[in-house]
Amino acid sequence: MTSLENKPTASTCDICDTSDASFTAANIIVRYGKPFDDGEFLKEAWLACAETIFADFEHKDKLIQCIENIPLSKHTIKDKIHKLAENVIEQQKNDIKSSPFVSLFLDNRRMDQTPRLAIIARYCAVNEIKEELMSFTCSKDMDMLALTKKALTEKKIDTSKIVSITTEDYPDMKKIINGVTAPSKNNVSHSILEFDCIISPTRLFLGASYSHITSVLKVVYDLVKHLLPKNFCNYRQLEYNTKILAFLDEVYTLSTDRESNSKISWLRRGEVLQRFVDCLEEIKLLLQKQNNEKYLQQLMDITWLAKLMFLTDLCQIFKDFNAKLQDADKTVIIMSDLTCAFEAKLQLLRNDIVSKKYKFFPNLQTLPNDLDSQEILNEANASENFSSIINDCSIGLSSVFSQFRELSDTLKFIMYPDMIPFGKLNLSKFAWLDIDEFEMTLIDFQCSTIWTQKFIKLRQELELIESERLSGGTNKNANNKILEVWSTIPNTFSCVKKLAFAILTIFPSTSVCESVFYDMRCLESDWNKNCMSDDEKFAYILLKNHHHQHQHFQPVAGPLQGTGLL
Incomplete structure (x- = not known):
């Protein structure tokens, strides 16, 4: 390896950011569900490989020294995971604040004899639909409604934006829904859709x-x-x-x-x-x-x-x-x-x-x-x-x-706005969206060749994505593709766009929720039993499921920028 461009300079080594590297290592440890003390194992593996990998590099010793200087102790990994989780939480708040609508998934399950309440939010962030863990709390001897309201307050989720709530039809979940949707001084009560996504025997x-x-x-x-x-x-x-x-x-x-x-x-x-x-x-x-x-x-x-x-x-x-x-x-x-x-x-x-x-x-x-x-x-x-x-x-x-079943035709609106007649739309549950001019706006939209053509092309792309999904060979997200097209529609058709964005927040599966509880079971395994606080477990699961959706961290500010994660 003789090319100058393949040889790092001394100045490169002098400014290598070992802190950023430890953030990356912490993220990898979380992604693969490894114990905190695996950081030292990573360093040992890197150093063992470095002698061979950098054998022909001019500044081999300085590169190896950079690896040796990366802080990867158990305490450091815990700290980095905590800071990464704080960054994600701050990003969640910003995204939800800027999103016009949000839907919630509530699930309460017993894990190792301890009931835990998971709250997941689904919302549109720019051209991406996110499903993010908001709260994962021990609900033993606790008021479920109070826990839910506390989580919504901490995450600054405006209840007037909630489109739907998905549960598994537990009686206490119905109580939560009624409590969350009750009118208060700060918002106006509106009709919230209730869905079940898992068959309860x-x-x-x-x-x-x-x-x-x-x-x-x-x-x-x-x-x-x-x-x-x-x-x-x-x-x-x-x-x-x-x-x-x-x-x-x-x-x-x-x-x-x-x-x-x-x-x-x-x-x-x-x-x-x-x-x-x-x-x-x-x-x-x-x-x-x-x-x-x-x-x-x-x-x-x-x-x-x-x-x-x-x-x-x-x-x-x-x-x-x-x-x-x-x-x-x-x-x-x-x-x-x-x-x-x-x-x-x-x-x-x-x-x-x-x-x-x-x-x-x-x-x-x-x-x-x-x-x-x-x-x-x-x-x-x-x-x-x-x-x-x-x-x-x-x-x-x-x-x-x-x-x-009741909303079958209405849900199809996100893909077929150019074809569905107004009479087939069930807008009774969406009246709170302030779409009084919807019928007139829909006529304008459906008569516009430019904008309707976008959805003809969209359906062709979605057909390919769905074929790949069924064969297990795609990482493309059909929902994001739909959102991307709707985002290009001018605000002249705001009534039509509101309905589409609201429908896009409805949960189409419970995959993230299932992943959350699976990850918690892993954390309760022998290698980790009683080794982590509830806050550490939440940070761990939050980050792991953030990556489960193939999303990338986005910096809100501060020292996390430049880590390769953000």
Whole structure:
């Protein structure tokens, strides 16, 4: 390496900014979920590589000295993470202040027996739609409404800008929504849209359906207690078949998740029941060795087995649907389309059960066909029960996603403003946007060839982005592309733009929220248990999810500029 331009000069080394380098290292540590003390490990790795990398450099010793001078102690990394988090928080406040609208996602979950409330905001910042963690608070013995109001005040979120609030339909969440939207001296109450983005089994399975499901889950639950040692964490030391251990792995994963003591919550992890079905024969053999007739008879009961197979298949179907709903980088239009399609699929599933073909129920298909007369009668009754359960699911799902159905055409406005007739728009929930001149403005807009042409081109681009998203090969964000086009529309059409910007803030998935709780579970792992304060955990998760969205830090002021992050 002889070229002068490849050789750093002495002056370059003299002014190398080791503080900026430590900010970069702290950011990398957070991004990959590593402990604070991994900073020293990074330095050791850099120094080990430096001898080879800089072997032909004229100022090799000075470059290595620069690396040695980078402060990467555990205390330094903590400090840098704290300062980076402060920078992000300040940027959030500035972005929300300048954004015309904001939507919120509220989720309260138990983690390691401690309930935690996550508040995430979605808003437009220049040509980028951001989903940012606002608050992640321990909510044990605390007033949820007070915590939410406190978070909104600290982040300076003007409640008069709130377009929608997405929750998982917990009763206390409804109380929060009512409290947040209540009129005060400083703002005017307006209609706020309420959405559910995750299917809650308690909304789908009620009455008779609930009793059928819990009768299956109770046996599975009791069998788990029978199979597990008193010290739950030591289950892998047992001499069980690998399939049984795989099943217990799923149970253990669920036990660290929300409300593990609630049997109905198992429906949210369809893989648990599938693992149970996969190792059913192995469990029977184990019970035979143990001479456990009680559970063995239950597992040989064809009626109970039919319920188990049906529930397992149904859980897998809902699990796949849930995964699509939580998929990141899709538009709220796709969210609405998915819910509409799934409601239609439920009718197809019901017909499949009635016809007893079980094309969409692979586990149910595995049941033996050589049944005696009593078992045939039981199968007929089971078929009626299964059909009834699917009907209940259809009714429950219709209730959960009612807002998406009511606003189906209105949500499409962000992509089809040049085509949707005014009469198809449901503007009753958006009247507070001060869009009295909307109908007249829409006529002007739809008759303007220049501006409508932009959306024809936009839809072509979005088609490509969506194709890539479905194949898992894109990092493009369709929402940002839509926002970019709307930002070019003149303010002459302000009424039309207001509606579009408001719709763009509605959450199209819960991917960021799921990521937040996943990261917290990682922080509660063995390497970190009791090593971090709540403030440090919040800073850590805030930064990690800031990068999860492939966003870059933006400086608000001060020494963080020039780090390569900002």
